[in-house]
Amino acid sequence: MEFIESLKKKFGERCSTEEEVLKMYWRDYWPLAIMNESLGKDGEYPIAVIWPEYTEEVLEVVKLANKYGFKIVPYGGGSGVTGAALGAGAVVMDLRRMNKIISLNEEDLTVTVEAGMYLKELEEKLNREGYTLRHIPQSYPEAVIGGLISTFSIGQYSTKYGGIEDIVLNMEVVTPYGEVTWLRRNTVPRSAAGPDLKMLFMGGEGQFGIVTKAVLRIYPLPKYIWMNSYIFKDFIEANFAVRQLLKTGAIPAVVRIYDKEDSNVRFNIDGNVMLVILEDNNEKLHNATIEVVSDILASLGGEEIGNKYVEKWLENRFDIISEITKFLIPMNMWFDTIETVVTWSRLDKLYWAFKKEVAEVEGVLPVLAHSSHFYLNGACIYFTMIYEKNEEVYWNMWEKAMKVILDNGGSISHHHGVGRLKGRWIKDEILGGYNIIKKIKSALDSRNILGSGGWI
Amino acid sequence: MTNRYSYQYYQKRFQSFSEAPCLYCPGNCITSCPTFTQTRNTLYSPLGYTRSLDIAVDKCLKCWRCTFSCPVEYPLSILVERAAERCREKCFGYVIIKDGGKYLVGELEYVNRMKVFSEKVGLGIVALDYVSSLENRDSSVSMEEKDMIGYSPEVSFLLGVPHYTEVIYEFTGNLDITIKLHLPCLLLPRETEILSSLEKTGVTVEEIVKDVCIRIENTGEKLKDLYTLCPRALETGAKLLDDLLIQLIGT
Structure with missing residues (x-):
């Protein structure tokens, strides 16, 4: 393929088509994908993986994609749980070589970083200077900044410090039509100069542009x-x-x-x-x-x-693997988590309906639940599901869970995002908003080169 | 009880896993892996090594950092060794260079350094003469029980004995010095013990660097202002802590 040759010429060793590499980039941490892999059923592999080091290189790949019509899936830590970064048939763009702190501004309490930087590496460096992002999700050891933005992440300290939307002040993006731009000339705490475009990329799951740099709010480490x-x-x-x-x-x-x-x-x-x-x-x-x-x-x-x-x-709190290896694998069971958010007046009804109706799905064990993010208007409930290692059971469980959530006043996602997993229910939640999103997508990305094609 | 910081401990641990947990983990350890942090390619991380063992045999440094940061302490290095089909039965030969109540034990290539050091602190010396295995970090060890103190990170780990920095306070007075320290991979789990022992002997560590593995190229610059506990770092021009201690002890 001509474009693969172009990429190899441009990126040299930073472009791979070796099977061992492609095997590592076909999925993110979507439990269904892992379950299938463990049963020997890998999904379709990407056609290549590239590692850009500069925004200009990201831009060049986007231009090549428009010229040749191949798809790009931006990839960070691969810790998303919804299949938003499946690499099937695409060129996976691993942004983790773009991992520098560009500047730390102690006067303004901001840090400017490249999007492929690991949250853990950034937080540890900030801690050494006496600061913190206080954005600590369960994926803290694996997630990178661009991925946290693209999946609309939240951390365990959210009740005081907010979600990723409260931390990102400005960002640089490469658009699918081939332009690099910061979303605002000057980084400011808030602005009414037009709609807040950063929100297009929060939860955009790599479909509207590739986030390459971000200015983030930092806090002094608590004493x-x-x-x-x-x-x-x-x-x-x-x-x-x-x-x-x-x-x-x-x-x-x-x-x-x-x-x-x-x-x-x-x-x-x-x-x-x-x-x-x-x-x-x-x-x-x-x-x-x-x-x-x-x-x-x-x-x-x-x-x-x-x-x-x-x-x-x-x-x-970051250990996912102990329980999987200790209980689930020997019992031939599997896991998933379903997070929703609901206002106070409907919390009771939703909680009990979910606990009862989802546990009644054949093959699903009793459901565990905890609330972990709180707002003046409501709370996020996080359900943990254990079920038979079987794809039919899996989809029956999700079908029931999404119906119960939507019928009882909740959202289909509080912080995991949509991806391949929840694409079929997104219209039921955002109504006519889906058409707006679709039109924005086709205006920005007429050749549909960006994203794994999960739900638009 | 098997020393938790030893090869033998992890060898036992390995037997408790029927499958590699890395097949199901998103990569809790990933930023600890020197080959991953250098390449940012998942294939060259524990996640990749578990799936492509032939590549692991070639690329994995067996620094054990992934094991130390893994919630279930999965000893990936042992999986890699087995893939390499290396002999597991080899034992080290050893030579007693100098008798003593306690022995400083290290690789034969460091015997001259150990002599100077043991002279200052009054230890016997045992030299291991199966150096290549130590470099490869892949052999089990069978030595009769002695009261041993490891000179290098490899020896301390493979024999499951204290590294000399963990017990240095027993042999010195107050050295009254402040340093920046490089802690090598195999001593990472012993950080608390090492810092506490150094503090007792008047060595204040004002900065500790833990994210540099000397098996990755171009680490010399990063170690420039530090004292390291890794004798192999001498090749990169780094300064060894034992050289500093030798100067200070008894002065």
């Missing part, structure tokens, strides 16, 4: 950290206790509430466990918040059980 755990008799009441904290203005950095089944599995405790972490940089403010949080949680039924459960969570 004062307090943690505690509580047991509540009722899962919903525990969630409402957090609503009360937020209404009062006592904002925890982390709150996680595990329902009875989840608490039993994770902590061997009978009850609904709540973990709380408070972080501050001022001692008076910190002490006042501790007092308010303690009073409110106690008054709303929280029984204090000490911080060892928070410590346990902190120790294991």
